[in-house]
Amino acid sequence: MAPQAAILAWEQDGYTVFPAGVHFIQSFHGIALSHRSWNGDADDESCFDAIQATRGFDRLWALEVYQPLIGQKLLPVGQGYARHLSYLIAEDGAVYAGYDGFFCRIGADVVAALENIIFNRDFLILQH
Numbered sequence: 726m727a728p729q730a731a732i733l734a735w736e737q738d739g740y741t742v743f744p745a746g747v748h749f750i751q752s753f754h755g756i757a758l759s760h761r762s763w764n765g766d767a768d769d770e771s772c773f774d775a776i777q778a779t780r781g782f783d784r785l786w787a788l789e790v791y792q793p794l795i796g797q798k799l800l801p802v803g804q805g806y807a808r809h810l811s812y813l814i815a816e817d818g819a820v821y822a823g824y825d826g827f828f829c830r831i832g833a834d835v836v837a838a839l840e841n842i843i844f845n846r847d848f849l850i851l852q853h
Contacts, residue, residue, distance in 0.1 A: 728754070731775035735800055738779050745818040746800035749835060750775050753802070760843045771805030771812065771842055778803050782811045791821065791828050794851050805842065812838075821851075828852040 731750045735742050753773045760769055778801035787799050795815060802820075803812035810822040812831070820831040820838035829848040832838030841847055 731779075734776045734779045738784050740779075740784060740800055741798055742800070743798060743816050745816055746775075746802065746814050748818075749773075749802050749814050753835070758805075758839070758843060761846070769806055771803060772808075773803035773812070775800070775802045778811055781808070782813075786823075787813065790826070790852075791823050794828060795819075795821070795830075822848070826852060 728747050728750045731754060732742050732747065735746070750773075754775055756773045758771045758773075760771065761767070781804060782801040787801075791813070792799055797815040797817060797819075799813040799815055799821065801811055802814050804810065805812060805822065809824050811824065813821045813823065814835075815821060818834050820835060822829055822831050827850070829850045829852075831848055832841050
């Protein structure tokens, strides 16, 4: 995918765009993953659409709550678990997820994050 539309959505919402975010959307924008639900008893999915994720996420929440926890900027790249979690990529390429006061690291990189979403569901909870 040409990343211009997602970059424009990020910029219009006030985000600072960084290379890890652009690389992610070039590779994964538009992909939906089927996986087990958070508690493992039902089917669920994660959708990686940075434009939709940006529309459904409060940037100020990222600035004031999530980013100070990790010391990095974040960009919304998708939604998962019945669209309750917003997936966010950090400047170093780590993938995080948040929902209100809940914030966790999904994986230290994209591959680890995807494996964790699909198979392990072993997220590092940073705030609950």
